[in-house]
Amino acid sequence: MNNDLNSLSLKELKDLQSQVAKAIAGYEDRRKREALAELDERARAMGFSLAELTGAASPRKRTASTAKYANPANPSDTWSGRGRKPRWFSEALAKGRRPEDMAV
Numbered sequence: 001m002n003n004d005l006n007s008l009s010l011k012e013l014k015d016l017q018s019q020v021a022k023a024i025a026g027y028e029d030r031r032k033r034e035a036l037a038e039l040d041e042r043a044r045a046m047g048f049s050l051a052e053l054t055g056a057a058s059p060r061k062r063t064a065s066t067a068k069y070a071n072p073a074n075p076s077d078t079w080s081g082r083g084r085k086p087r088w089f090s091e092a093l094a095k096g097r098r099p100e101d102m103a104v
Contacts, residue, residue, distance in 0.1 A: 072088075
């Protein structure tokens with residue numbers, strides 16, 4: 001492929017650039033898949049899975065946090081104390097209530 005780049009228009013050059021970028025990305029993806037397949041095969045030959053060796057075998061599971069505070073007006077409306085404060089909590093604090101007063 002021996003193109004005279006000086007004879008191409010701007011649109012043709014940009015199209016060529018886009019094609020080259022896609023070809024590079026495709027090449028890199030292909031090489032990664034080949035490397036993973038080779039590593040997986042070697043791990044299996046040794047009696048392991050690749051996920052087991054890399055630590056990806058068991059993702060950490062999150063547990064729901066327990067409620068620490070309850071809305072005085074509606075006790076079923078709770079907050080764990082993590083993340084953004086609910087409006088009812090901020091309003092109660094502004095009215096002079098203490099967090100301990102709303103503790104579950």
